[in-house]
Amino acid sequence: MARKLLLEHINVPGIHTFDVYRKQGGYRSVEKALKSMSPDDVVEEVKKSGLRGRGGAGFPTGMKWSFLAKPEGKARYLVCNADESEPGTFKDRYLMTYIPHALIEGMIVSSFALGAKTSYIYVRGEMMPQIRILEKAIDEAKNAGFLGKNILGSGYDLELYVQPGGGAYICGEETALIESLEGKRGNPRIKPPFPAISGVWGCPTVVNNVESIAAVVPIINDGGDEYAKVGIGRSTGTKLISASGNLNKPGVYEIELGLPVEEFIYSDEYCGGIANGKRLKAVVAGGSSVPILPANLVLKTVSGESRLMSYESLAEGGFQSGSMMGSGGFIAFDEDQCIVRNTWNFSRFYHHESCGQCSPCREGTGWMEKVLHRLEYGHGKMSDIDLLVDVSKKIEGNTICPLGDAAAWPVASAIRHFRDEFEWHVSNPKEAMERNYGIGNYADPLPANEVPVAN
Protein backbone atom coordinates (compact mmCIF):
# COMPACT_ATOMS: atom_id res chain seq x y z
CA MET A 1 0.00 0.00 0.00
CA ALA A 2 1.20 3.46 -0.85
CA ARG A 3 1.90 5.97 1.86
CA LYS A 4 -0.98 8.21 2.90
CA LEU A 5 -0.27 11.56 4.46
CA LEU A 6 -3.66 13.26 4.11
CA LEU A 7 -6.20 10.46 4.05
CA GLU A 8 -4.55 7.98 6.41
CA HIS A 9 -7.45 8.08 8.86
CA ILE A 10 -10.27 8.75 6.41
CA ASN A 11 -12.00 5.44 7.21
CA VAL A 12 -11.96 5.85 10.98
CA PRO A 13 -15.61 6.15 12.07
CA GLY A 14 -16.39 9.65 13.34
CA ILE A 15 -13.16 11.17 11.98
CA HIS A 16 -15.14 14.30 11.04
CA THR A 17 -15.56 15.07 14.75
CA PHE A 18 -12.94 16.84 16.80
CA ASP A 19 -12.66 14.14 19.46
CA VAL A 20 -12.01 11.27 17.09
CA TYR A 21 -9.68 13.36 14.93
CA ARG A 22 -7.73 14.40 18.01
CA LYS A 23 -7.46 10.78 19.23
CA GLN A 24 -5.88 9.89 15.89
CA GLY A 25 -3.13 12.41 16.55
CA GLY A 26 -4.94 15.46 15.17
CA TYR A 27 -3.79 18.98 16.11
CA ARG A 28 -0.30 17.77 17.09
CA SER A 29 1.15 20.08 14.46
CA VAL A 30 -0.51 23.06 16.13
CA GLU A 31 0.98 22.10 19.48
CA LYS A 32 4.39 21.59 17.93
CA ALA A 33 4.39 24.81 15.93
CA LEU A 34 2.97 27.12 18.59
CA LYS A 35 4.98 25.69 21.48
CA SER A 36 8.35 24.95 19.94
CA MET A 37 8.71 26.80 16.62
CA SER A 38 8.84 30.36 15.38
CA PRO A 39 6.71 31.40 12.40
CA ASP A 40 9.86 31.48 10.28
CA ASP A 41 10.74 27.94 11.36
CA VAL A 42 7.38 26.80 10.01
CA VAL A 43 7.98 28.57 6.70
CA GLU A 44 11.42 26.96 6.53
CA GLU A 45 9.99 23.44 6.98
CA VAL A 46 7.45 24.07 4.26
CA LYS A 47 10.24 25.26 1.97
CA LYS A 48 12.28 22.15 2.72
CA SER A 49 9.30 19.92 1.97
CA GLY A 50 9.25 21.05 -1.65
CA LEU A 51 5.44 21.23 -1.45
CA ARG A 52 3.98 22.71 -4.63
CA GLY A 53 0.59 24.39 -4.72
CA ARG A 54 -2.18 21.86 -5.27
CA GLY A 55 -4.65 24.33 -6.75
CA GLY A 56 -3.36 24.02 -10.29
CA ALA A 57 -0.31 26.16 -10.87
CA GLY A 58 2.11 24.05 -8.81
CA PHE A 59 3.99 27.05 -7.41
CA PRO A 60 6.23 26.16 -4.42
CA THR A 61 4.23 26.96 -1.30
CA GLY A 62 7.18 27.82 0.95
CA MET A 63 8.52 30.29 -1.59
CA LYS A 64 5.10 31.91 -1.95
CA TRP A 65 4.95 32.31 1.81
CA SER A 66 8.37 33.91 1.96
CA PHE A 67 7.24 36.59 -0.54
CA LEU A 68 4.56 37.84 1.83
CA ALA A 69 5.18 41.49 2.65
CA LYS A 70 5.27 42.36 6.34
CA PRO A 71 4.79 46.10 6.63
CA GLU A 72 4.38 47.49 10.15
CA GLY A 73 0.85 48.11 11.32
CA LYS A 74 -0.89 46.29 8.47
CA ALA A 75 -2.87 43.10 8.92
CA ARG A 76 -1.88 40.03 6.89
CA TYR A 77 -4.36 37.45 5.66
CA LEU A 78 -4.39 33.80 4.75
CA VAL A 79 -7.28 32.85 2.49
CA CYS A 80 -7.95 29.24 1.67
CA ASN A 81 -9.15 28.64 -1.86
CA ALA A 82 -12.01 26.14 -1.58
CA ASP A 83 -13.75 27.35 -4.71
CA GLU A 84 -13.11 24.01 -6.43
CA SER A 85 -14.86 24.41 -9.77
CA GLU A 86 -12.39 23.12 -12.34
CA PRO A 87 -14.20 20.37 -14.28
CA GLY A 88 -12.77 17.03 -13.24
CA THR A 89 -11.69 18.17 -9.77
CA PHE A 90 -13.51 17.12 -6.60
CA LYS A 91 -10.78 16.34 -4.08
CA ASP A 92 -11.30 19.44 -1.90
CA ARG A 93 -14.98 18.64 -1.48
CA TYR A 94 -13.97 15.14 -0.40
CA LEU A 95 -11.42 16.35 2.13
CA MET A 96 -13.72 18.99 3.59
CA THR A 97 -16.64 16.56 3.82
CA TYR A 98 -14.90 13.64 5.44
CA ILE A 99 -11.92 15.05 7.31
CA PRO A 100 -12.65 18.76 7.81
CA HIS A 101 -10.31 19.09 10.79
CA ALA A 102 -7.32 18.38 8.52
CA LEU A 103 -8.06 21.70 6.82
CA ILE A 104 -8.75 23.56 10.07
CA GLU A 105 -5.52 22.24 11.60
CA GLY A 106 -3.56 23.25 8.49
CA MET A 107 -5.17 26.70 8.55
CA ILE A 108 -4.08 27.30 12.14
CA VAL A 109 -0.44 26.30 11.54
CA SER A 110 -0.26 28.18 8.22
CA SER A 111 -1.86 31.32 9.67
CA PHE A 112 0.66 31.20 12.52
CA ALA A 113 3.52 30.92 10.01
CA LEU A 114 2.26 33.95 8.08
CA GLY A 115 1.32 36.05 11.10
CA ALA A 116 -2.35 36.20 10.14
CA LYS A 117 -4.77 37.00 12.96
CA THR A 118 -7.89 36.51 10.86
CA SER A 119 -8.16 33.90 8.14
CA TYR A 120 -10.91 32.96 5.74
CA ILE A 121 -11.86 29.78 3.97
CA TYR A 122 -13.59 30.82 0.74
CA VAL A 123 -15.88 27.92 -0.19
CA ARG A 124 -17.87 27.84 -3.41
CA GLY A 125 -21.45 28.70 -2.51
CA GLU A 126 -22.91 25.48 -3.88
CA MET A 127 -21.10 23.56 -1.16
CA MET A 128 -23.55 24.63 1.56
CA PRO A 129 -23.33 21.21 3.28
CA GLN A 130 -19.52 21.55 3.42
CA ILE A 131 -19.85 25.10 4.74
CA ARG A 132 -21.98 23.77 7.59
CA ILE A 133 -19.44 20.98 8.24
CA LEU A 134 -16.53 23.44 8.37
CA GLU A 135 -18.38 25.85 10.63
CA LYS A 136 -19.08 23.03 13.04
CA ALA A 137 -15.44 21.92 12.93
CA ILE A 138 -14.32 25.50 13.65
CA ASP A 139 -16.66 25.66 16.66
CA GLU A 140 -15.27 22.40 17.98
CA ALA A 141 -11.66 23.52 17.53
CA LYS A 142 -12.46 26.80 19.24
CA ASN A 143 -14.10 25.08 22.20
CA ALA A 144 -10.98 22.95 22.56
CA GLY A 145 -8.78 26.03 22.69
CA PHE A 146 -7.18 25.68 19.24
CA LEU A 147 -8.73 28.90 17.92
CA GLY A 148 -9.54 32.26 19.44
CA LYS A 149 -7.42 34.23 21.87
CA ASN A 150 -4.07 33.05 23.20
CA ILE A 151 -4.14 29.61 21.58
CA LEU A 152 -2.60 26.97 23.89
CA GLY A 153 -1.19 29.77 26.02
CA SER A 154 1.18 30.79 23.23
CA GLY A 155 -0.04 34.36 22.98
CA TYR A 156 -1.09 33.77 19.37
CA ASP A 157 -4.68 34.81 18.49
CA LEU A 158 -6.56 33.56 15.46
CA GLU A 159 -10.12 33.85 14.21
CA LEU A 160 -11.17 31.62 11.33
CA TYR A 161 -14.26 32.22 9.18
CA VAL A 162 -15.95 30.49 6.29
CA GLN A 163 -16.98 32.72 3.38
CA PRO A 164 -19.41 31.44 0.74
CA GLY A 165 -19.00 32.23 -2.95
CA GLY A 166 -21.94 32.75 -5.25
CA GLY A 167 -21.37 30.30 -8.10
CA ALA A 168 -18.61 31.42 -10.48
CA TYR A 169 -15.65 29.34 -11.66
CA ILE A 170 -13.58 32.48 -12.11
CA CYS A 171 -13.60 33.10 -8.36
CA GLY A 172 -11.10 30.24 -8.08
CA GLU A 173 -8.55 32.58 -9.65
CA GLU A 174 -6.87 34.10 -6.64
CA THR A 175 -7.42 37.79 -7.37
CA ALA A 176 -11.03 37.20 -8.44
CA LEU A 177 -11.46 35.29 -5.20
CA ILE A 178 -10.17 38.29 -3.28
CA GLU A 179 -12.58 40.62 -5.10
CA SER A 180 -15.42 38.22 -4.33
CA LEU A 181 -14.43 37.97 -0.68
CA GLU A 182 -14.62 41.75 -0.51
CA GLY A 183 -18.24 41.53 -1.68
CA LYS A 184 -17.76 42.41 -5.33
CA ARG A 185 -18.09 40.80 -8.76
CA GLY A 186 -15.40 38.22 -9.36
CA ASN A 187 -13.30 40.15 -11.86
CA PRO A 188 -9.61 39.17 -11.70
CA ARG A 189 -7.22 41.99 -10.90
CA ILE A 190 -4.31 43.02 -13.05
CA LYS A 191 -1.03 41.80 -11.54
CA PRO A 192 1.22 43.25 -10.24
CA PRO A 193 0.65 44.07 -7.50
CA PHE A 194 0.50 40.45 -6.41
CA PRO A 195 -1.66 39.46 -3.43
CA ALA A 196 1.53 38.96 -1.38
CA ILE A 197 1.90 42.75 -1.48
CA SER A 198 -1.69 43.89 -1.86
CA GLY A 199 -4.48 41.37 -1.48
CA VAL A 200 -7.63 41.44 0.65
CA TRP A 201 -8.48 45.07 1.51
CA GLY A 202 -5.08 46.10 0.19
CA CYS A 203 -3.28 44.01 2.79
CA PRO A 204 -0.60 41.35 2.14
CA THR A 205 -2.40 38.08 1.48
CA VAL A 206 -1.58 34.47 0.73
CA VAL A 207 -4.14 32.38 -1.16
CA ASN A 208 -3.64 28.61 -0.98
CA ASN A 209 -5.62 25.62 -2.09
CA VAL A 210 -7.34 23.34 0.48
CA GLU A 211 -5.01 20.44 -0.23
CA SER A 212 -1.86 22.60 0.00
CA ILE A 213 -2.94 23.79 3.44
CA ALA A 214 -3.85 20.30 4.64
CA ALA A 215 -0.40 19.09 3.50
CA VAL A 216 1.25 21.50 5.93
CA VAL A 217 0.07 19.24 8.78
CA PRO A 218 2.23 16.18 7.92
CA ILE A 219 5.08 18.54 6.93
CA ILE A 220 5.17 20.05 10.42
CA ASN A 221 4.54 16.73 12.19
CA ASP A 222 7.29 14.80 10.42
CA GLY A 223 9.53 17.62 9.17
CA GLY A 224 9.96 19.01 5.68
CA ASP A 225 12.84 16.64 4.91
CA GLU A 226 10.70 13.59 5.63
CA TYR A 227 7.93 14.92 3.38
CA ALA A 228 10.42 15.53 0.58
CA LYS A 229 11.46 11.86 0.69
CA VAL A 230 8.01 10.90 -0.57
CA GLY A 231 7.42 11.37 -4.28
CA ILE A 232 9.86 11.78 -7.12
CA GLY A 233 12.35 14.54 -7.93
CA ARG A 234 10.79 17.98 -7.64
CA SER A 235 7.34 16.41 -7.30
CA THR A 236 7.46 15.76 -3.58
CA GLY A 237 4.84 14.28 -1.33
CA THR A 238 1.44 12.84 -2.05
CA LYS A 239 -1.31 14.26 -4.23
CA LEU A 240 -5.04 13.81 -4.19
CA ILE A 241 -6.22 12.74 -7.62
CA SER A 242 -9.87 13.13 -8.57
CA ALA A 243 -10.60 10.32 -11.02
CA SER A 244 -13.72 10.55 -13.16
CA GLY A 245 -15.15 9.52 -16.49
CA ASN A 246 -15.33 5.97 -17.78
CA LEU A 247 -13.42 4.18 -15.02
CA ASN A 248 -14.37 1.12 -13.01
CA LYS A 249 -13.66 2.88 -9.74
CA PRO A 250 -13.82 6.64 -10.09
CA GLY A 251 -13.16 8.58 -6.90
CA VAL A 252 -10.53 10.47 -4.91
CA TYR A 253 -7.19 8.71 -4.46
CA GLU A 254 -4.15 9.81 -2.56
CA ILE A 255 -1.11 8.79 -4.57
CA GLU A 256 2.60 9.15 -4.04
CA LEU A 257 3.77 11.43 -6.82
CA GLY A 258 5.65 9.36 -9.37
CA LEU A 259 3.10 6.56 -9.66
CA PRO A 260 2.94 5.30 -13.28
CA VAL A 261 -0.19 6.53 -15.06
CA GLU A 262 -0.80 3.00 -16.29
CA GLU A 263 -0.86 1.64 -12.76
CA PHE A 264 -3.18 4.42 -11.65
CA ILE A 265 -5.69 3.61 -14.38
CA TYR A 266 -5.56 -0.17 -14.40
CA SER A 267 -4.53 -1.47 -10.98
CA ASP A 268 -7.19 -2.50 -8.51
CA GLU A 269 -5.68 -0.34 -5.81
CA TYR A 270 -6.73 2.68 -7.87
CA CYS A 271 -9.20 3.04 -10.75
CA GLY A 272 -9.46 -0.66 -11.66
CA GLY A 273 -9.42 -0.14 -15.42
CA ILE A 274 -11.87 1.21 -17.95
CA ALA A 275 -15.57 0.66 -17.22
CA ASN A 276 -17.67 -1.89 -19.10
CA GLY A 277 -14.68 -3.70 -20.55
CA LYS A 278 -14.03 -0.90 -23.01
CA ARG A 279 -10.74 0.54 -24.16
CA LEU A 280 -9.19 3.82 -23.21
CA LYS A 281 -9.33 6.54 -25.85
CA ALA A 282 -8.08 9.70 -24.17
CA VAL A 283 -7.30 11.32 -20.85
CA VAL A 284 -7.47 14.84 -19.51
CA ALA A 285 -4.95 14.43 -16.74
CA GLY A 286 -5.15 17.62 -14.68
CA GLY A 287 -8.61 19.17 -14.90
CA SER A 288 -10.41 20.53 -17.96
CA SER A 289 -7.89 23.35 -18.49
CA VAL A 290 -4.93 21.12 -19.39
CA PRO A 291 -4.29 19.63 -22.84
CA ILE A 292 -6.11 16.39 -23.64
CA LEU A 293 -3.91 13.43 -24.61
CA PRO A 294 -4.73 10.31 -26.59
CA ALA A 295 -4.27 7.07 -24.64
CA ASN A 296 -0.93 6.19 -26.22
CA LEU A 297 0.61 9.51 -25.19
CA VAL A 298 -0.81 9.48 -21.69
CA LEU A 299 0.63 6.05 -20.90
CA LYS A 300 4.00 6.62 -22.55
CA THR A 301 5.98 9.68 -23.50
CA VAL A 302 7.14 10.04 -27.13
CA SER A 303 10.51 8.69 -26.11
CA GLY A 304 8.74 5.50 -25.07
CA GLU A 305 9.17 5.93 -21.34
CA SER A 306 6.35 5.12 -19.03
CA ARG A 307 4.53 8.32 -18.05
CA LEU A 308 4.31 9.05 -14.34
CA MET A 309 1.88 11.02 -12.24
CA SER A 310 4.29 13.86 -11.48
CA TYR A 311 4.51 17.52 -12.45
CA GLU A 312 7.51 16.86 -14.70
CA SER A 313 6.48 13.62 -16.35
CA LEU A 314 2.95 14.73 -17.20
CA ALA A 315 4.43 17.85 -18.80
CA GLU A 316 7.11 15.97 -20.72
CA GLY A 317 6.93 16.69 -24.43
CA GLY A 318 5.55 20.18 -23.84
CA PHE A 319 2.35 21.03 -25.64
CA GLN A 320 3.37 18.89 -28.59
CA SER A 321 2.94 15.58 -26.80
CA GLY A 322 2.56 16.30 -23.11
CA SER A 323 0.05 17.85 -20.71
CA MET A 324 0.07 19.11 -17.13
CA MET A 325 -0.60 18.00 -13.58
CA GLY A 326 -2.93 20.97 -13.01
CA SER A 327 -5.33 20.34 -10.14
CA GLY A 328 -5.13 16.55 -10.48
CA GLY A 329 -8.54 16.17 -12.14
CA PHE A 330 -8.05 12.94 -14.06
CA ILE A 331 -10.82 12.41 -16.64
CA ALA A 332 -10.80 9.17 -18.63
CA PHE A 333 -12.61 8.79 -21.95
CA ASP A 334 -13.53 5.36 -23.29
CA GLU A 335 -13.62 4.37 -26.96
CA ASP A 336 -17.26 5.46 -27.35
CA GLN A 337 -16.74 9.07 -26.34
CA CYS A 338 -16.81 11.88 -28.89
CA ILE A 339 -13.88 14.26 -28.65
CA VAL A 340 -15.67 16.96 -30.67
CA ARG A 341 -18.67 16.89 -28.36
CA ASN A 342 -16.51 17.04 -25.26
CA THR A 343 -14.45 19.90 -26.65
CA TRP A 344 -17.65 21.79 -27.42
CA ASN A 345 -18.90 21.08 -23.89
CA PHE A 346 -15.69 22.44 -22.34
CA SER A 347 -15.80 25.50 -24.61
CA ARG A 348 -19.32 26.24 -23.52
CA PHE A 349 -18.11 25.99 -19.94
CA TYR A 350 -15.35 28.56 -20.46
CA HIS A 351 -17.62 30.88 -22.39
CA HIS A 352 -20.17 30.68 -19.59
CA GLU A 353 -17.52 31.30 -16.95
CA SER A 354 -15.54 34.10 -18.63
CA CYS A 355 -15.89 37.21 -16.49
CA GLY A 356 -15.98 39.28 -19.66
CA GLN A 357 -13.26 41.81 -18.86
CA CYS A 358 -10.92 40.97 -21.75
CA SER A 359 -12.20 40.95 -25.32
CA PRO A 360 -10.10 37.98 -26.50
CA CYS A 361 -11.51 35.80 -23.72
CA ARG A 362 -15.09 37.09 -23.74
CA GLU A 363 -15.48 37.01 -27.53
CA GLY A 364 -13.05 34.21 -28.32
CA THR A 365 -14.62 31.68 -25.96
CA GLY A 366 -18.04 32.45 -27.45
CA TRP A 367 -16.69 32.09 -30.94
CA MET A 368 -15.05 28.75 -30.19
CA GLU A 369 -18.25 27.49 -28.60
CA LYS A 370 -20.27 28.45 -31.67
CA VAL A 371 -17.88 26.90 -34.16
CA LEU A 372 -17.57 23.69 -32.13
CA HIS A 373 -21.34 23.53 -31.84
CA ARG A 374 -21.75 23.62 -35.59
CA LEU A 375 -19.04 21.00 -36.06
CA GLU A 376 -20.75 18.72 -33.54
CA TYR A 377 -24.20 19.26 -35.07
CA GLY A 378 -23.18 18.59 -38.65
CA HIS A 379 -22.95 22.11 -40.09
CA GLY A 380 -19.20 22.53 -39.91
CA LYS A 381 -16.76 23.41 -42.69
CA MET A 382 -13.21 22.08 -43.07
CA SER A 383 -11.89 25.62 -42.60
CA ASP A 384 -13.57 25.74 -39.18
CA ILE A 385 -10.88 23.49 -37.78
CA ASP A 386 -8.08 25.93 -38.56
CA LEU A 387 -10.32 28.78 -37.54
CA LEU A 388 -10.56 27.23 -34.08
CA VAL A 389 -6.79 26.92 -33.86
CA ASP A 390 -6.47 30.53 -34.94
CA VAL A 391 -8.97 31.82 -32.38
CA SER A 392 -7.35 29.78 -29.62
CA LYS A 393 -3.95 31.28 -30.47
CA LYS A 394 -5.38 34.78 -30.33
CA ILE A 395 -6.77 34.21 -26.85
CA GLU A 396 -3.69 32.50 -25.44
CA GLY A 397 -1.42 34.91 -23.58
CA ASN A 398 -3.54 37.95 -24.38
CA THR A 399 -5.73 38.14 -21.32
CA ILE A 400 -5.67 39.45 -17.76
CA CYS A 401 -5.97 36.06 -16.10
CA PRO A 402 -5.17 32.48 -17.12
CA LEU A 403 -8.81 31.57 -17.84
CA GLY A 404 -8.16 32.59 -21.43
CA ASP A 405 -5.32 30.07 -21.74
CA ALA A 406 -7.41 27.49 -19.92
CA ALA A 407 -10.10 27.90 -22.57
CA ALA A 408 -7.66 27.83 -25.48
CA TRP A 409 -5.57 24.77 -24.56
CA PRO A 410 -8.31 22.12 -24.53
CA VAL A 411 -9.40 23.19 -28.03
CA ALA A 412 -5.91 23.45 -29.48
CA SER A 413 -4.84 20.09 -28.02
CA ALA A 414 -8.00 18.27 -29.11
CA ILE A 415 -7.36 19.39 -32.69
CA ARG A 416 -3.66 18.62 -32.44
CA HIS A 417 -4.25 15.02 -31.42
CA PHE A 418 -7.69 14.21 -32.82
CA ARG A 419 -7.78 16.18 -36.06
CA ASP A 420 -9.02 13.18 -38.04
CA GLU A 421 -12.08 13.00 -35.80
CA PHE A 422 -12.88 16.69 -36.40
CA GLU A 423 -12.45 16.19 -40.16
CA TRP A 424 -14.68 13.14 -40.08
CA HIS A 425 -17.40 15.30 -38.47
CA VAL A 426 -17.16 17.69 -41.41
CA SER A 427 -17.02 15.11 -44.18
CA ASN A 428 -19.63 12.76 -42.69
CA PRO A 429 -22.06 15.08 -40.96
CA LYS A 430 -25.00 12.71 -41.09
CA GLU A 431 -23.07 9.74 -39.83
CA ALA A 432 -21.50 11.88 -37.11
CA MET A 433 -24.97 12.65 -35.78
CA GLU A 434 -25.80 8.97 -35.57
CA ARG A 435 -22.66 7.36 -34.24
CA ASN A 436 -19.33 8.17 -32.68
CA TYR A 437 -16.00 8.05 -34.43
CA GLY A 438 -14.72 5.36 -32.09
CA ILE A 439 -11.21 4.88 -30.89
CA GLY A 440 -9.55 5.83 -34.15
CA ASN A 441 -6.17 4.47 -35.07
CA TYR A 442 -4.10 6.83 -33.01
CA ALA A 443 -5.16 5.99 -29.55
CA ASP A 444 -4.85 2.31 -29.05
CA PRO A 445 -1.72 1.54 -27.13
CA LEU A 446 -3.12 -1.48 -25.38
CA PRO A 447 -4.55 -4.14 -27.63
CA ALA A 448 -7.20 -6.05 -25.72
CA ASN A 449 -5.01 -9.16 -25.36
CA GLU A 450 -2.10 -7.36 -23.81
CA VAL A 451 -3.96 -5.70 -21.03
CA PRO A 452 -2.25 -4.55 -17.98
CA VAL A 453 -1.22 -4.83 -14.43
CA ALA A 454 -4.50 -5.69 -12.74
CA ASN A 455 -5.66 -8.40 -15.14
Next chain:
Amino acid sequence: MLRVTETEHVDFSSELLSKFGEIVKRYPEGKHKAALLPILHLVQAEYGWLSPASMERVAGYLDLKPIEVYEVATFYTMFFLRPQGKYVLEVCRTGPCCLVGAEKIMEHLENKLGVKEGEVTADGQFSWRGVECLAACGMGPVLQIGPEYTFHENLTSESVDQLLVDLKNKDLSI
Protein backbone atom coordinates in the same frame (compact mmCIF):
# COMPACT_ATOMS: atom_id res chain seq x y z
CA MET B 1 -41.56 30.12 2.34
CA LEU B 2 -42.48 33.76 1.96
CA ARG B 3 -43.16 35.14 -1.46
CA VAL B 4 -42.76 38.74 -2.43
CA THR B 5 -43.68 40.43 -5.64
CA GLU B 6 -41.44 43.00 -7.21
CA THR B 7 -43.36 45.93 -5.83
CA GLU B 8 -43.84 44.63 -2.35
CA HIS B 9 -42.15 46.24 0.59
CA VAL B 10 -39.73 43.88 2.31
CA ASP B 11 -39.14 43.80 6.02
CA PHE B 12 -36.55 41.35 7.24
CA SER B 13 -37.45 39.42 10.38
CA SER B 14 -35.53 40.19 13.52
CA GLU B 15 -34.13 36.66 13.38
CA LEU B 16 -32.72 37.30 9.92
CA LEU B 17 -31.36 40.68 10.97
CA SER B 18 -29.56 39.14 13.92
CA LYS B 19 -27.93 36.63 11.56
CA PHE B 20 -26.79 39.54 9.38
CA GLY B 21 -25.31 41.14 12.47
CA GLU B 22 -23.27 38.02 13.23
CA ILE B 23 -21.91 37.92 9.67
CA VAL B 24 -20.82 41.55 9.64
CA LYS B 25 -18.63 40.85 12.70
CA ARG B 26 -16.38 38.58 10.63
CA TYR B 27 -14.72 41.49 8.86
CA PRO B 28 -12.59 44.40 9.99
CA GLU B 29 -14.22 47.70 10.77
CA GLY B 30 -15.50 49.44 7.67
CA LYS B 31 -15.18 46.33 5.46
CA HIS B 32 -18.78 45.18 5.93
CA LYS B 33 -19.36 45.08 2.18
CA ALA B 34 -17.74 41.63 2.43
CA ALA B 35 -20.95 40.48 4.12
CA LEU B 36 -22.88 40.96 0.88
CA LEU B 37 -22.65 37.43 -0.56
CA PRO B 38 -23.40 35.62 2.70
CA ILE B 39 -26.34 37.96 3.33
CA LEU B 40 -27.75 37.52 -0.17
CA HIS B 41 -27.64 33.74 0.38
CA LEU B 42 -29.64 34.13 3.60
CA VAL B 43 -32.18 36.39 1.89
CA GLN B 44 -32.58 33.97 -0.99
CA ALA B 45 -33.00 31.02 1.39
CA GLU B 46 -35.80 32.94 3.11
CA TYR B 47 -37.70 34.24 0.07
CA GLY B 48 -36.69 31.79 -2.67
CA TRP B 49 -35.23 34.53 -4.88
CA LEU B 50 -33.83 38.03 -4.78
CA SER B 51 -36.51 40.57 -5.57
CA PRO B 52 -35.47 44.15 -6.34
CA ALA B 53 -37.13 45.23 -3.11
CA SER B 54 -35.16 42.73 -1.04
CA MET B 55 -31.91 43.74 -2.73
CA GLU B 56 -32.62 47.37 -1.95
CA ARG B 57 -33.23 46.46 1.67
CA VAL B 58 -29.87 44.68 1.75
CA ALA B 59 -28.24 47.77 0.24
CA GLY B 60 -29.80 49.89 2.98
CA TYR B 61 -28.66 47.48 5.67
CA LEU B 62 -25.04 47.44 4.47
CA ASP B 63 -25.01 51.11 3.57
CA LEU B 64 -24.30 50.36 -0.10
CA LYS B 65 -25.77 51.83 -3.25
CA PRO B 66 -28.42 49.54 -4.73
CA ILE B 67 -26.28 49.14 -7.87
CA GLU B 68 -23.52 47.57 -5.75
CA VAL B 69 -25.97 44.86 -4.78
CA TYR B 70 -27.47 44.41 -8.26
CA GLU B 71 -24.08 44.09 -9.91
CA VAL B 72 -23.12 41.33 -7.53
CA ALA B 73 -26.47 39.53 -7.67
CA THR B 74 -26.33 39.48 -11.49
CA PHE B 75 -22.73 38.22 -11.63
CA TYR B 76 -23.12 35.02 -9.63
CA THR B 77 -25.12 32.10 -11.00
CA MET B 78 -26.56 31.01 -7.66
CA PHE B 79 -28.69 34.11 -7.20
CA PHE B 80 -32.16 33.98 -8.71
CA LEU B 81 -33.59 37.19 -10.04
CA ARG B 82 -36.96 35.61 -10.70
CA PRO B 83 -39.16 33.38 -8.53
CA GLN B 84 -38.31 29.68 -8.77
CA GLY B 85 -40.01 26.45 -7.75
CA LYS B 86 -39.98 25.60 -4.07
CA TYR B 87 -37.28 23.09 -4.94
CA VAL B 88 -34.72 24.00 -7.57
CA LEU B 89 -33.10 20.94 -9.10
CA GLU B 90 -29.74 21.73 -10.63
CA VAL B 91 -28.09 19.04 -12.73
CA CYS B 92 -24.41 19.21 -13.59
CA ARG B 93 -24.06 19.48 -17.37
CA THR B 94 -20.27 19.69 -17.69
CA GLY B 95 -17.96 17.24 -19.52
CA PRO B 96 -17.17 14.57 -16.91
CA CYS B 97 -20.83 14.19 -15.90
CA CYS B 98 -21.80 13.98 -19.59
CA LEU B 99 -19.38 11.06 -20.03
CA VAL B 100 -21.57 9.12 -17.61
CA GLY B 101 -25.04 10.15 -18.75
CA ALA B 102 -25.91 13.64 -17.44
CA GLU B 103 -27.64 14.63 -20.68
CA LYS B 104 -30.07 11.71 -20.35
CA ILE B 105 -30.84 12.72 -16.78
CA MET B 106 -31.72 16.26 -17.87
CA GLU B 107 -33.95 14.93 -20.64
CA HIS B 108 -35.65 12.64 -18.15
CA LEU B 109 -36.20 15.46 -15.68
CA GLU B 110 -37.64 17.70 -18.37
CA ASN B 111 -40.13 15.01 -19.43
CA LYS B 112 -41.02 14.06 -15.90
CA LEU B 113 -41.62 17.62 -14.68
CA GLY B 114 -43.16 18.72 -17.98
CA VAL B 115 -41.41 22.08 -17.92
CA LYS B 116 -38.45 23.43 -19.82
CA GLU B 117 -35.17 24.42 -18.23
CA GLY B 118 -35.68 27.50 -16.05
CA GLU B 119 -39.49 27.21 -15.90
CA VAL B 120 -41.58 26.47 -12.81
CA THR B 121 -44.14 23.63 -12.59
CA ALA B 122 -47.79 24.73 -12.38
CA ASP B 123 -48.02 23.75 -8.71
CA GLY B 124 -45.03 25.95 -7.92
CA GLN B 125 -43.10 23.01 -6.47
CA PHE B 126 -40.26 22.50 -8.92
CA SER B 127 -37.94 24.19 -11.34
CA TRP B 128 -34.78 22.76 -12.86
CA ARG B 129 -31.74 23.78 -14.83
CA GLY B 130 -28.38 22.55 -16.01
CA VAL B 131 -25.43 24.06 -14.15
CA GLU B 132 -21.68 23.90 -14.63
CA CYS B 133 -19.36 21.49 -12.82
CA LEU B 134 -20.40 20.87 -9.22
CA ALA B 135 -17.09 19.29 -8.18
CA ALA B 136 -18.41 15.77 -7.84
CA CYS B 137 -17.27 14.35 -11.20
CA GLY B 138 -16.45 10.89 -9.86
CA MET B 139 -19.98 10.47 -8.54
CA GLY B 140 -21.76 11.65 -11.68
CA PRO B 141 -24.36 12.25 -12.81
CA VAL B 142 -25.16 14.54 -9.91
CA LEU B 143 -27.74 17.15 -8.96
CA GLN B 144 -28.21 19.53 -6.07
CA ILE B 145 -31.45 20.85 -4.66
CA GLY B 146 -31.79 24.37 -3.37
CA PRO B 147 -32.51 26.04 -1.03
CA GLU B 148 -30.71 23.52 1.25
CA TYR B 149 -28.28 22.34 -1.44
CA THR B 150 -28.73 18.70 -0.62
CA PHE B 151 -26.63 16.63 -2.97
CA HIS B 152 -27.56 13.53 -4.96
CA GLU B 153 -25.01 11.34 -6.71
CA ASN B 154 -24.79 8.51 -9.25
CA LEU B 155 -28.21 9.39 -10.66
CA THR B 156 -30.33 7.04 -12.74
CA SER B 157 -33.81 7.70 -14.18
CA GLU B 158 -35.19 5.57 -11.33
CA SER B 159 -33.36 7.43 -8.60
CA VAL B 160 -34.55 10.75 -10.05
CA ASP B 161 -38.15 9.48 -10.02
CA GLN B 162 -37.76 8.39 -6.42
CA LEU B 163 -36.28 11.75 -5.50
CA LEU B 164 -39.27 13.59 -6.96
CA VAL B 165 -41.65 11.34 -5.03
CA ASP B 166 -39.71 11.94 -1.82
CA LEU B 167 -39.72 15.68 -2.36
CA LYS B 168 -43.46 15.69 -2.97
CA ASN B 169 -44.12 13.57 0.12
CA LYS B 170 -42.04 15.37 2.63
CA ASP B 171 -39.93 18.40 3.10
CA LEU B 172 -36.43 17.27 2.36
CA SER B 173 -33.80 18.81 4.54
CA ILE B 174 -30.53 17.80 6.09
